[in-house]
Amino acid sequence: MVSITPLISPESGSLELDRSAALSALESMLTIRSFEEAVDGLFARGLMHGTMHLSIGQEASATGICVALKTTDYITSTHRGHGHCIAKGADLTRMMAELLAKQTGYCRGRGGSMHIADTKTRNLGANGIVAGGIPIAVGAALAQKMRNENNVVVSFFGDGATNEGAFHEALNLGAIWDLPVIFVCENNKYGMSNSTELSMRVDKVSDRASAYGIAGVTVDGNDVNEVYQAAVAAVQRARSGKGPTLIECETYRWKGHSKSDKNLYRTKEEIDQWKAKDPIIRFQEIILQNQLVTQTDVDALANQVRETIREAIKDASAAPDSDPAELLSSVYREVYNG
């Protein structure tokens, strides 16, 4: 069992002014980066099969949102979901084991990269269907409201999902019932190869909020503190019964959509421009400048994260392979007797 230090919300109200909160956010982003670089490497070496969708370059949105959540709050995630999972506190060894098709993985090897859920950290699951998790988040939020529980539900999705009917139906239901749900669009500019310029006529994804009478805001998704600030406002709105918010985090995925992507639809220049806006480097520079941390702190943290990921790979690799003999279990949940 190994996961990130639980994210700490800054007493000062800013991730850029509070040492322990800054370090926890940095650890989260570094862990996401390191985990995904590691699985990218394992895949390249033929040690991991199937496909996966990497969020390298998008670590600030997963982290900034999750800092603003309580441990009892829920999330739904996407096919590009490692970051959400890690930021919410998932066990990195079980995640790695799942990707390595092991019996000890989160899904016992049945789901792989796209289907990790974690009841302990209230992650209701990544989802292989674009926009599939958005109505589910609305339903989980409806349950919170009906039971008078003060939890919020965050639904992560990409820009592509906002062209799906499920997005529009879910936003409408969340709006009319004033549900404690926060819709977080990680706009990385492309739904697979289809750019936002080609796929929508609105300037901002957040413009779509007005169609449903809810708050919509666009933030720099590579600025973890800006994401966090928007999340705090949305969480407060949701918890106080004022309904949903659509937060658009403008960001970029450095890697291709999945393992079949040859990057034919975008230029190297564009990718390099966004790499220059690396959310991790930017945040490190700010907190170094603000003298919250020293370079030694940052280096030590980076080493610690790399070691953690190495351990997770080692432990996961040693676990037994997922077992065809139990394939017929858990197709249905057994009926309770009594």
Add this chain to the structure above:
Amino acid sequence: MANRVITYSEAVREAIAQAMEADSNVFMLGEDIGIYGGAFGVSGDLYHRFGAERIRDTPISELGIVGAAVGAALVGMRPIVEIQFSDFTSQAMDQIVNQAAKIHFMLGGELSVPMVLRAPSGSGTGAAAQHSQSLETWFAHIPGLKVVLPSNPRDAKGLLLAAIDDPNPVIVLEHKLLYKTSGPVPEEPFRTPIGVADLVREGKDLVIVATGVMVSRSIAAADQLKEQGIKATIIDPRTLSPLDMSLINDAIAASGRVMLVQEAPKHVGFMAEVAARIAEGPALYSLLAPVKRICGMDIPIPYAPQLEKAAVPQIEDIIAGAVALMREP
């Protein structure tokens, strides 16, 4: 009050009310189920008894509604979704097929979806092709879903209460022609087990396996066949997934002749599965004649009454089928 007689829709309503009284996690959501009382009047006065929170009217938004039910179920609620016509489940298929059905297995057993989806099914109301289908095979083909087709008021109540208790997604297809039919229904809550077929009546000459409204048509046919000296066993599987073949196999062993009756189109229909299971044995060795299927035509359901009637099996079709089967060598 064992002999109390109520209608099929009253039985459904009573099951929902009793489940809601027993468990505050049970709630209902769907289109026009509130003040309107449901397109077929099933929810009736439930809105006035339980309020707008738990008898939750929704916009016309099937994908959103089913998705919301999946999400609520994932965190411990017991939602009952009413889809106004089973045809409209096509709008919600992602949530039914890719989400509800798969979450438990795909996520390694971490979560489950104790959701009930009720929908009126079948033809006979002059509503034409988009409001009259029998889509049970779609759902029965998806591992992870349970599918029940109550054919009488008693089972409508018992199967629904069992479905609400079940920790899995259960699709309950109610037949719209049955809503106003009456029958004896125990007043107290009871469960009709999911996955257990019903021996409707016994007769030595042939076995009729029928689902949905075809069960009552088969009973009417069997009454007339009896006058011709043909005595039919009738079996109602009640649950399509999981399917209980034991009664069917035993009955075929006794009579050697079987006729499979469904309203849905014949091609790749549910009864094709039943026929295949018979062919896989052991019942095959008892057959004195080939398996006979009496099914809907392979066409969309038409509007005109004479066309609609001709498109799906009627009592006389079942009688003719049985007579022909008895003439087989």
